[in-house]
Amino acid sequence: MKLLIINGPNLNLIGQREEEIYGKESFLDYFEALKVNKKIDLDYFQSNIEGVMIDTLQSSNHDGVILNAGGYTHTSVAIRDCVKAIKVPVVEVHISNIMERESFRHVSMISAVAEGCIFGFGLKSYDLAIDYFLQK
Amino acid sequence: MKLLIINGPNLNLIGQREEEIYGKESFLDYFEALKVNKKIDLDYFQSNIEGVMIDTLQSSNHDGVILNAGGYTHTSVAIRDCVKAIKVPVVEVHISNIMERESFRHVSMISAVAEGCIFGFGLKSYDLAIDYFLQK
Amino acid sequence: MKLLIINGPNLNLIGQREEEIYGKESFLDYFEALKVNKKIDLDYFQSNIEGVMIDTLQSSNHDGVILNAGGYTHTSVAIRDCVKAIKVPVVEVHISNIMERESFRHVSMISAVAEGCIFGFGLKSYDLAIDYFLQK
Amino acid sequence: MKLLIINGPNLNLIGQREEEIYGKESFLDYFEALKVNKKIDLDYFQSNIEGVMIDTLQSSNHDGVILNAGGYTHTSVAIRDCVKAIKVPVVEVHISNIMERESFRHVSMISAVAEGCIFGFGLKSYDLAIDYFLQK
Amino acid sequence: MKLLIINGPNLNLIGQREEEIYGKESFLDYFEALKVNKKIDLDYFQSNIEGVMIDTLQSSNHDGVILNAGGYTHTSVAIRDCVKAIKVPVVEVHISNIMERESFRHVSMISAVAEGCIFGFGLKSYDLAIDYFLQK
Amino acid sequence: MKLLIINGPNLNLIGQREEEIYGKESFLDYFEALKVNKKIDLDYFQSNIEGVMIDTLQSSNHDGVILNAGGYTHTSVAIRDCVKAIKVPVVEVHISNIMERESFRHVSMISAVAEGCIFGFGLKSYDLAIDYFLQK
Amino acid sequence: MKLLIINGPNLNLIGQREEEIYGKESFLDYFEALKVNKKIDLDYFQSNIEGVMIDTLQSSNHDGVILNAGGYTHTSVAIRDCVKAIKVPVVEVHISNIMERESFRHVSMISAVAEGCIFGFGLKSYDLAIDYFLQK
Amino acid sequence: MKLLIINGPNLNLIGQREEEIYGKESFLDYFEALKVNKKIDLDYFQSNIEGVMIDTLQSSNHDGVILNAGGYTHTSVAIRDCVKAIKVPVVEVHISNIMERESFRHVSMISAVAEGCIFGFGLKSYDLAIDYFLQK
Amino acid sequence: MKLLIINGPNLNLIGQREEEIYGKESFLDYFEALKVNKKIDLDYFQSNIEGVMIDTLQSSNHDGVILNAGGYTHTSVAIRDCVKAIKVPVVEVHISNIMERESFRHVSMISAVAEGCIFGFGLKSYDLAIDYFLQK
Amino acid sequence: MKLLIINGPNLNLIGQREEEIYGKESFLDYFEALKVNKKIDLDYFQSNIEGVMIDTLQSSNHDGVILNAGGYTHTSVAIRDCVKAIKVPVVEVHISNIMERESFRHVSMISAVAEGCIFGFGLKSYDLAIDYFLQK
């Protein structure tokens, strides 16, 4: 099994900024630990550019994608269309509980076309998404 | 670790009805297997009555509650207030992907006061919620 | 043919209160006359508790249910889910013309999953629902 | 007792088109059988023109009108005003369950000024409306 | 000076129905008195059919039209387009105070393209519209 | 017969500003001509202060008030309450066609409690309001 | 004079939870002191179940009910219908200032059918409601 | 203890107008009786001018203000800002049950910044507000 | 191949009115040229009456209909139902760019049931619709 | 160059109240320093009364007005109309960042008719407005 984590805009800043929302751990440190713990083939990609995220989704040949589209979650019809069009199953994750934040974060364009969605567990949201693919 | 699963209205019918949404497996069969697989102390409670669910939440002395409030998810201020008031951490789960169903199911009154939310993975949504408590 | 009438909250007060809306006849008197006139096997159940109405719907083994969900009509996703989940056909009735009352009564959560809906004919709404099952 | 059925736009096509919604029976065949079965004096009028339906409502001298205003149901203030202005009692019927179709069909301009409303029972909706007038 | 009064749906019933809103005087009696009092060349047309009202507006060669579009006031883009397209100036009138009635009567599609609007003065609304054309 | 014209905020600027909307004539010149033409006892009051307009309405002992509340028209519950509370009949007027201007001008808080409303005829709107009181 | 206080869901937790909103005093301690101070015959009932609250309201034979419907305040048509249907006068109270909390708490289904409403004074809201019945 | 009652627009007319809403008693008579009954130092101020009400609030050196902002209740950000800015505690009162009147009266700009709110008890609303300050 | 163009209300005025929107060419001149240029069997029908347009659509035996429903485009459920019910394919056209005009023109009831839609190209919109049928 | 600063309701309290929003500096101290620093002829006017602010705007003969309309910003059509009607250019300023406060502060009636708008810079917002007039 080979999985891909795609992080969207500003998620490269995790661990450096807004620690009260995203925690103190850098995503790359977390990612390295994750590969070791889960013992799976795991790739990571981050971009601030919506269209480059779509390019990456389209060219993925993984068994599953774990997608945190960051700020594009709430407005991107293009990412939604991409998730629906590709054959690789996609699980949507969010670090924070998007439903207790501003109201414009309560809507996700992606949820309806993802296999499922996990949010609010901090970085553990990624753990749970991997567990899902492993148990499937 | 001792956990409690609370299922709300009509979730006693899982496996008997609307198999295209909820699958064919009975929840009780699934629950028995879950106890064996996860090797934890796990209780189960189901009610169709909103206030009885609140009674159960208030009197819980578990380490965590996994709550699928069914149809009350979308309207119940009372369950929300209860989840916020009690000290036991609550994870919200849904079997189906509520965001690809009718628009009145897109709003959850509970998400904002839960630790996090997992939906769309079929009965595996409960698995992942237990994993979360185990890893915590 | 065996039918069940389920009345929701406050409908036990029919004939005692708000006569300009619901008329002067007590529902139980009306019900007794109905059994005689229609010559069918007819049961009656009333509860003020949403979840108890769901319990009753789930355990019904009748050929049809005539459901007046009263105030729960306008908000209950849980009753809607139940009506959709069970195999017994359900006809929705209302005594008053809900469309000429307050705007929050103009929406019914139940209509879309019922076989059909009859409202505004006073207690005769129940008569017509029984006629429908008899003619079917 | 003398009743009048008024059908609005496109209801002349019943039995020829969209059989999954309206069924296979032609309305005229149904109407002839209805006259025989109900043993009442029954007239029938159909028009695609909103204002001609109003002309017919205004000039009716029947004991009751059974009105299916078709697509005008959802927007016509003029038919509403007419139903309210005339003395003949009007019952609103719909063949399909308008509440499980597109959202623009969920609003009826006519319901609030009709005696009552019956929808979702196929052509039997007309039967029940006649029953109402007979029992009244 | 030659003026035309166009009345829309159900306004032929003035004086016969809903006297608390429209008063007891028949429009034709009022119209005859109006011709005498105002000493102008005055025509009158009434139709329940939206498109026939448009035909009449298009073919008018009067110095002004006084238009009470009745129930079409609130929804008719077609009458609006016609009033805007023709060269004859149009004054909108209503007998009742449309702003103290149901909320769907608070919007007029016609006002923005009429010269002006007069409502709430009973049949005197027509008087004032004629005064406007005379003083102009 | 003794009438009072009350003009609200900025209407003292008529004839000096925004001539494409309000015309070139000063209101005071128009007012003087009006008194001569209509041969009635006519008072005039203008204020930019909402509460002073209310003071004036409350203390009026005229046979009628012609009220152009200017920018307060669209928001003032207080003026509405005053118009409803006093015994003197009030006619609402506007110089411009408020329905062809910005959408926030399409709603009047006052219309529903006034006898009637006249708008869009330039300064002639006041003429017509006086005609109404004279003919009444 | 005999009064009844009915508290809805989660109000049994007052004094134990969310002290920043509800204060530290237990409701039962407060209630005992209230009986002594006000020198009236005072009953108390609490339930988390909407329909059981309705049962209690229907069977009350008190001179007045003081109702804090908790989370059901904002959605319950059924409690509203009950308050309207019974003869016992009902005063609505809330401990917190519901208008400075989340927007879904700004709407009360009950206010329009209660005698009056008192909110935001902490437990003193109940005191004032009793004062009202005593002074009446 | 020294309290101030501030009444907003049109509340000087209480007892003279709209008796079905506000009752027959003049506010000044009521106020004189109140001073005697409550045995406190009580001032009274009424104005129809929003900004003068703000001036009064700003310069108050009382132990509490009882504010009925009348028609400004529903729209005034300026009064809200003032209530929030001053140190004197403010209790909002309304004579009528604003929630059973027109929908534009259902929103209060002031409630969220007041200590609490009392409405629907007729002139007794003021009594209860004074009781609150006395018991505090 | 035999096609039918149906034009709705006020489209008989093309070339005579509002030239800035619809151009100077009369539709009949354009139509004659179109028949010559496209070398197909082409019929033309115009009516201001919604129901007569429906009659014409129902009785069409052409290979395709090009429908410009004018002002009925934005509100007519009845024309929508008709287009959906008949077997002849319908292409929706508009002369002007309806999306740069008033907001009430941005919604078309017809688009969702037409084969496709072409707007904004002046009279060339009809050309393109014919091209579509020819290439099909 | 001669400029006028107009401050609306409650802005006389700057420096005394809500220091977390408006800072500790009194506006008059700030104003005196501003006159010295900017070396221009600068007037200052403050009122809590909407209409008095309009009087002042109308009678201004300055080269520019710097307007902070306080709580009237969000609702006043009358101030908007005044700013549009007068010839003196107006710059809108706000001390706080109105877009990070309550949602009812996100709309300004004035912005669309002002030359421009500056908000969120504390008292420096006034500095920048003066700079604009100086650089113009």
Place this chain on the structure above:
Amino acid sequence: MKLLIINGPNLNLIGQREEEIYGKESFLDYFEALKVNKKIDLDYFQSNIEGVMIDTLQSSNHDGVILNAGGYTHTSVAIRDCVKAIKVPVVEVHISNIMERESFRHVSMISAVAEGCIFGFGLKSYDLAIDYFLQK
């Protein structure tokens, strides 16, 4: 004549995915055939990146652009601004009938600034857009 087709996000997948919506033909095959059939100088550009589409639009020196902005159609103010700012005329096309899909696809930010719009004809939508430029 030299034209440019610009396709937005995911339109590179046409012919490979979601054949029920977009058909089986690859866009590149279609494009090659188009160049042959239409005998014009035709360029093609596709990108998943919104800003790169804008770069391409800005640098176009063609006689016309045929733009299918895919998922950016519904949200992109930036593409709208670009289409409005450049001199090259732009025709908007969509393969599917966007009005019979999800409601968030019913709004196009681009239509109002394009010359016209063609949608719902499958790949033939591009054909018709080219025809338009050729006939112009």
Place this chain on the structure above:
Amino acid sequence: MKLLIINGPNLNLIGQREEEIYGKESFLDYFEALKVNKKIDLDYFQSNIEGVMIDTLQSSNHDGVILNAGGYTHTSVAIRDCVKAIKVPVVEVHISNIMERESFRHVSMISAVAEGCIFGFGLKSYDLAIDYFLQK
């Protein structure tokens, strides 16, 4: 002090297009003059790509950023998140008065997280933003 100006999509066209909105001056000419006049270290960056703007914001080590996000202003949660996450203070500017343009331009996603906002002063908006940083 070292500042950075970031311009978003289409702002490279300033001075070339839509002169009635943006003026005739090229931004680069203006920028060069600005560096000379303000005597500060000033960088400039423009991109049509949302994510590249985010990259630039994240890597900025300036003392302040002046951000005109162009069309992304109104929809970009991603830029908002970036502005909030970085430590460099950001001032939002717009050349035109966005509040007098289309309603979709009235909302800014960025304002609430910027230090402040300046709009409507033409290119001088940038001047004022620099003044702010200089005076700070």
